[in-house]
Amino acid sequence: MKAHDGIYLDGAWRPATGRDVIDVVNPVDEQLVGRVPAGGPEDVDAAVRAARAALPAWAATPPAERGAFLAALRDALAARQDEMAETITAELGSPLPFSQAVHAAVPIAVAGSYAELAATHAFEEKIGNSTVHMEPVGVVGAITPWNYPLHQIVAKVAPALAAGCTIVLKPAENTPLIAQLFAEAVHEAGLPAGVFNLVTGLGPVAGQALAEHPGVDLVSFTGSTAVGRQIAATAGAAIKKVALELGGKSANVILPGADLARAVNVGVANVMTNSGQTCSAWTRMLVHRDQYDEAVALAAAAAAKYGDRIGPVVSARQQRRVLGYIEQGVAEGARLVTGGPEAPRERGHWVSPTVFADVTPDMTIAQEEIFGPVLSILRYEDEDDALRIANGTVYGLAGAVWAGDEARAVAFARRMDTGQVDINGGRFNPQAPFGGYKQSGVGRELGAHGLTEYLQTKSLQF
Ligand code: NAP
Ligand code: MG
Helix, strand or coil, rough: CCCCCCCECCCCCCCCCCEEEEEECCCCCCCCEEEHHHHHHHHHHHHHHHHHHHHHHHCCHHHHHHHHHHHHHHHHHHHCCCHHHHHHHHCCCCCCCHHHHHHHHHHHHHHHHHHHHHHHCCCEEECCCCEEEEECCCEEECCCCCCCHHHHHHHHHHHHHEEEEEEEEEEECCCHHHHHHHHHHHHHHHCCCCCCEEECCCCCCHHHHHHCCCCCCCEEEEEHHHHHHHHHHHHHHHEEEEEEEECEEECCEEECCCCHHHHHHHHHHHHHHHHCCCCCCCCCCEEHHHHHHHHHHHHHHHHHHHHHHHHHCCCHHHHHHHHHHHHHHHHHHCEEEEEECCHHHHCCCCCCEEEEEEEECHHHHHHHCCCCCCCEEEEEHHHHHHHHHHCCCCCCCCCEECCCHHHHHHHHCCEEEEEECCCCCCCCCCCCEEECHHEEEEEEHHHHHHHHCEEEEEEEEE
């Protein structure tokens, strides 16, 4: 894999100040696939200065022109689609067809959506004797995780650019190569120097320096709730805007009358996709007691069919964490119906697709985000019981409801404390606002709602 030995700063690849590096390892076989600089606070500082210097001109660029840059960025990404998929497969371990269809394709669509929004969004509004201008928030510090590594970058960078903000990105240490490839696409799209800057590095070093930097106006973070809490505290103390996309423990609620086989199969696929490393995954399946045994049998069969086609998890640390949760599920009395805590291969970071039955709402595996291919199936008595269970975690990112009657599913979904609900298998919409209720986060990404996160209002009275 191609790797730059510099950071992308003020429109060029430049050496980092220190000599620390990050080894990028393929999770499939633990082979080294590349090496990138581990930037430090001085690199972050230089990047924030470059972003600040570029801000006035970029903020003053007419939105339609910013949209034209975003269209060029979309095209530059599209021209590299295969290379992007191969890069993500090499550093994340996801199967190549999935990398092509999702990891590479979705960001192209999202970049395209912001090319259009930049050109069409109303950046001005009349309210009585006032004209309200939507102005860019300023310099954005973006900190992204590894699970959908390019999507999570584009879901921050594209709306920030559309809004007229400039950016410093600190991507996940496990997946820096796709971030470098993204920077190449930005360069090729002809974005003015300093508008986008990339500092690869470690979270507690480069990430923390970025979150704390006084030259950053908005910190946009996606990742764990623990780190998100810390970033929110730092930003709060500095009266800085903050956007957080955190974890989830989403419920897949199958109401009596639903197409059970379809609901279970789609539900299992939703969890196993990307080896369970999806913040919005429906990791709790809620089934009425009369259909419970049938659903468990269907889920076990569906999960067993995946075998190792799902790919490994991202790292040894993540593998240990997921296997630890599986052990804990067994210890707390849940019934293992497929998979288990033994790694299925010696080399690489593999976890077997795992399904637990007889999971009760108080168990750790029903409350905490596991971030691996592990499904918990819970039994409910009636709809009110199902709702209590569905809403009974600290999270509220996504979910699903299945029913014979769509109106009944919608009525249930409206009572769920969560940011997104798919009704009877509704498709992912890259323009719909995405984000969490409760501890799943603050703010929304994607579409017009994602754009307004990067804008602030100025009211002029006449
Ligand atoms: P994480 O540590 O929260 O990583 C997310 C990003 O934050 C990475 O770029 C990380 O850098 C950076 N970071 C880490 N510590 C930081 C700090 N003190 N200040 C500023 N930035 C910091 O998440 P993880 O370790 O990759 O995964 C742990 C768990 O988080 C997972 O098991 C999962 O439950 C959850 N998670 C959720 C999502 C989501 O989409 N909601 C995504 C990933 C993980 P490094 O890469 O160097 O650590
Ligand atoms: Mg980490």
